[in-house]
Structure formats: structure tokens, C-alpha cells
Amino acid sequence: MTELALDIQGLDVAIAGTPILRKVTLQLPQGSMAGLIGRNGAGKTTLMRAVMGLLPSRSATLACAGESMAQLPAHTRAEHGISYLPEDRRLIPSLTVEENILLPAWANGLGDARRRLAWIYELIPELLEHRERKALQLSGGQQKLVALARALMPGRKLLLLDEPFEGVAPVLSRRLTEVIAKLRTEGLTVLLSESDDKHSADLVDRIFRIERGVVRESSATH
Template sequence: MSTPLLAIEGLTAGYGGTPVLFGVDLAVPAGGALALMGRNGMGKTTTMRALMGLVPPRGGTLIFDGTSLRGLRPHRIARLGLGLVPEGRQIFPTLTVEENLVATAAPPRPGLAPWTLERVYALFPRLAERRRHFGNRISGGEQQMLAIGRALMTNPRLLILDEATEGLAPLIRAEIWRVLSVLKGEGLALIVIDKHVSALAGLCDQVAVMEKGRVVHAGLAADFAEDAGLVGRYLGV
């Protein structure tokens, strides 16, 4: 079996004196797509924040393309090739769309087609139309497109999306899923947190379900989506 692009083993982390993660194991192969699912408050975002160095891991290993991420600052982790689309988008409200994109631009990676303004605008034509608009003057759907474009401008090898389509209108959600399918088809590895089981199953190869800071189910995304019992057990309210 080939070595995964990302391997997380035994990850523990928390906030202050409160533990949140209890031995999380995840793996993503090069070009693969993992759906990370679970009810609210089960540790999904904390896992991604620990991966990106925004929450200090307390234990376990995080290996990306042979390099340990433990102890690295977020900007160094990003330079290694991990791009984050955070929950809530967190774009720069007083910068224009184009300034938001340029602000995170990083050099291209050998062997990969570089992400440029032109390429982002081709992926999201609406951003090209809004390129001179400030971040706080565009719609929520456009802000999510911008957050994805901003992450792509770092030229990542793995793109992480936390709540990829939360709060978006159906047409915008469909556009985001289309774009993610295009990116996967181009060989970009993905970790996607979202609540839309069928859409995730259509995009992702594997699924990991979290409950109370642990991975309680892992397997094929399509199989999980087709098992109403599993979906109800782990995602039902």
C-alpha cells in the first residue's frame, strides 16, 4: 500500500484544560477526497485546526508528504501545501476580491499547474465580475467562492473545507460541489466537512465520522450514504 499524502494517528488536542480530541486517526491519499462528518461539536473543526497548527496538538502524529507538522506554525504548514477554507469564510472585508486573492498568493509547486488570478476567475466567473468589490460588499455565496479561490492561490496539494456549503442557497451549493469535483478531477486532494451526505458521497472516496472527539466510523463514502441506519445513528438529531 502506498504512503498516504496525509496521515494523522492518535491525535489529541483541546482548548486550555479541556480535552476535545481523543486519538483521532485519518488518512488521505494523493488526489483522494475524504468526507469528515459528524454532528455539531464532535471535534471536526478542532481536528482541522490542529492539522493547520491553529490548535497545538497534545499527542499523536501528523505527517504530510513525509514531513511532521507537529510544532510548525500555520504559515509554515501552508507553505508545505495545505490550504484551508475556514468555517465562516474569514475573508478580509476591507480588501477587494482581487486583493483578497493576491494577499495569499504563493509560488507554484513543481509539476503542478499554478493557480493564478486568471485561473481562479475561470473557475469562478462571478469573482471576475466582482473583482473590484470589497469583501464585505459581496454575497455569502460569493464570499465562499472567494475563500476557496484564496486558498487555491496558495497552490495547495491538499485543500481543506470546513462547512463547505453551510448557509448557501441551493444554486450556489450546486456550484461549489461542481467546482470541487473539477478540482478533484485535476488531482487535488480534499478534506471536506459538510452536512449534505449525498453530495459528499458523490464527491468523496472515503468517509470518517466523528463523535465526541473520536472517529467512530470509517469506510467508503458511497456505502455510508446508502446505509440509512448508519446515517441516522451518527448524524440524526
């Protein structure tokens, strides 16, 4: 039986009393890559934030690699190898590229941070060239690469990528696609959200459609 990197069953999320997600069921086998496709406001970010423990939720099952996450505080998700790339990047402008990448390691006391950093620089070598630059000095697309690298620092099992291509110039969108495609060979499980499947169609194994807080698996791409 294939181990599930992410197992969500019957997930409900309400914000200020308004239901946002309704009985969401979504399962990702270990090492798979899936797209979460839906228009703005459909609930993509809410779902990812609920998995990260950043929003209160109710569910029958919310587990990563067979371990229940439902009652764990949000700050412990990184310790369990789960990481999140928010749409708005949320880098600290005054810190350097390398400092931004290392932030999760400092916050979570990761003992192998330097080894992990070397792997990230091998995966995204252009960041090594920019490691001493302030995040504020980078373009939007370059900042997305830094934010992805930061997510990779603790993200050893599951990566949640929220609109990674949004607002990025075409040349850097292609570069992001290349980097994300390489993650498949690293055994990581990836859930990637987009408003359409323009960028993700050739990356993912399966597609989930979300509309008005309801998720349905629509297809396997290959």
C-alpha cells in the same frame, strides 16, 4: 505503496484542559476526497485547526506528503501546500475579491501568484467578473466562492474545507459542489466537513464520522 497526502495517528487535542479530540487516526491518499461528518460540537473544526497548527496538539504522527508537520509553526503550512477554508469565511470586507484571493500569496511570498490567479479564474470564472467588487458587496454564497479561491492560492497539496455549504443558498451550493468536484482532476487532496453528508455524498471517496472527538472511517462511497 500509495503516498499519503495526510497522515494523522494518535492525535489528541485539549482546549482549556478539556479533551476535545481523542487518539484520532485519519489517512488520506494523495488525490483523494473525503468527508468528515459530525454534529456541531463533535470536533470537526478542532481537527482542521489542529492540522493547520492553530491549536496545540499531541500526536504520534501528523504529516503531509510524508513530511512531519508536528513541530512546524502554523504560518508555514501554506508554504507546504496546505490550506484551510474556515466556516465563517474570514474575508476582509474592505478589500476587493482579487485582493482577498491574493492575500496568501502576499503573506507567503508566492512567486507564481499571477499564474495561480489565472488558474483560479479559469476554475471559477464568475470571480473574474467580480474581481473589483468589495467582499462586503457579495452574498454569503459568493463570499464562500471567494474564500475557496483564497484557499486555492496556496493549497497545492491539501485543502481542508470546513462546512463549505453551511448557510449557502441552494443555487450557490450546487455551484460550490461543481467547483469542488473539479478539484479531483487537479490532483488535490480534499477533506470536507459537514454536519451530514447531504452535499458531500456524491463528491467523496470515503467518509469519516466524528462523534465526541473520536473519528471512525465508516465507508467508501465509490
